[in-house]
Amino acid sequence: DQQVKQNSPSLSVQEGRISILNCDYTNSMFDYFLWYKKYPAEGPTFLISISSIKDKNEDGRFTVFLNKSAKHLSLHIVPSQPGDSAVYFCAATGGTSYGKLTFGQGTILTVHP
Amino acid sequence: GAGVSQSPSNKVTEKGKDVELRCDPISGHTALYWYRQSLGQGLEFLIYFQGNSAPDKSGLPSDRFSAERTGGSVSTLTIQRTQQEDSAVYLCASSLEGGLNTEAFFGQGTRLTVV
Numbered sequence: 057d058q059q060v061k062q063n064s065p066s067l068s069v070q071e072g073r074i075s076i077l078n079c080d081y082t083n084s085m086f087d088y089f090l091w092y093k094k095y096p097a098e099g100p101t102f103l104i105s106i107s108s109i110k111d112k113n114e115d116g117r118f119t120v121f122l123n124k125s126a127k128h129l130s131l132h133i134v135p136s137q138p139g140d141s142a143v144y145f146c147a148a149t150g151g152t153s154y155g156k157l158t159f160g161q162g163t164i165l166t167v168h169p
Numbered sequence: 170g171a172g173v174s175q176s177p178s179n180k181v182t183e184k185g186k187d188v189e190l191r192c193d194p195i196s197g198h199t200a201l202y203w204y205r206q207s208l209g210q211g212l213e214f215l216i217y218f219q220g221n222s223a224p225d226k227s228g229l230p231s232d233r234f235s236a237e238r239t240g241g242s243v244s245t246l247t248i249q250r251t252q253q254e255d256s257a258v259y260l261c262a263s264s265l266e267g268g269l270n271t272e273a274f275f276g277q278g279t280r281l282t283v284v
Contacts (some may be wrong), residue, residue, distance in 0.1 A: 062211075090272070098274030100212070109211070127192055145212060154229075155200065155219055157273060159212035 059083045061150050062160035070168055075133040077144050082127065085151020088160075091120060091131045094162070096144045103133070126167075135166045142144050171195075173276035175261050181282045190246045190279045194263030201244050202264075202273060204235055205257040212260065218244065251283045258274055 060081045069075045077091075087108035092100035106113040106120045106129065113120050119127055119132045146160040174193040182188050194201050203215040214228035218238045229235070229279040235253075238244040249257055257281050 060211075092275075097277070099262070099277050100274045101275070105272070148210075156212065156214050156217050156225060157202070159192075159204070161211035 058161075059086075059120055060158050060160040062086070062146055062163050064159070066164040066166070068166045068168065069136050071138055072135045074159050075131075075140065075148075075165055075167065077131040077133075077165065079129050079131075079146030079160055080127060081129075081148050083151065083158075084127070086148040087150035088148070089120070089122060089129050090147045090149075090157065092145045092147060092159075093119075093140075094145060098146055103144075109135075131164075136165075138167050138169050140163055141167050149165045171265050173261055173274050175259075175276035175277060175279050176283050179280045179282075181284060184253060184283055185250055187247065187249045188251055188267065188281065190261075192246070192263075192276060193260070194242065194244070195274055196242075198263035198265055198274075199241065200264045200266060200273075201238055202262040203244070203246050203257070204260045205256040206260060206278075209279045215246070215259075238262075241272065248281075251264030251281075253283045256281055256283045 059082050090105040091103040093103050094100040104115050104118045104120050106122050111122050122129045141160045145162045147157040149157050174215045176186045176191045199220045204212045216236045217225040236246045258278040260278045262275040264273040
């Protein structure tokens with residue numbers, strides 16, 4: 057039962073353009089969402105988060121959008137840079153899974169110079 | 170330490186042997202998590218410790234897996250009678266309080282290979 061899904065295994069964009077990474081969830085009890093970035097041979101690092109009381113959170117080049125009715129969130133990176141190339145994981149928590157982050161499968165982002 | 174430290178970074182073991190993986194969380198962090206990532210998969214929750222509360226073991230895949238956290242700090246994940254399907258990267262994370270609105274910091278992981 058995949059409660060958090062990232063349906064695109066990979067995404068390729070040109071440097072300077074926008075990268076949009078998508079994530080869907082099925083558990084309506086989730087009320088806090090996070091994005092993590094992972095480079096090879098390293099642990100994931102926190103990128104940005106959003107609470108369900110908001111629909112947008114912005115931090116520099118990174119913006120996360122939340123559509124609760126659609127149970128969908130997205131991460132926008134503008135402008136994309138080659139150093140952004142990594143695996144991006146969406147995660148969610150809340151309700152009975154309080155304290156437990158449920159992760160998606162990840163999306164490999166490649167930003168070409 | 171400055172970050173979450175895991176040891177060993179790599180472990181190759183024979184099928185049927187027991188292994189112990191260690192995690193040193195960030196000092197002062199009360200919450201500690203274990204996840205694993207199998208090849209081509211996402212991060213699978215294993216177990217969660219928060220302060221003195223009973224751990225959430227709901228993610229442990231079988232009774233061959235166990236974990237403890239001594240003194241509210243260092244944690245050890247033990248896998249008994251390892252199987253080839255246990256091969257994965259085992260990731261430990263810690264956070265200041267646990268639960269909602271807290272950022273979890275991950276270690277670099279232990280790559281376990283069962284041959």
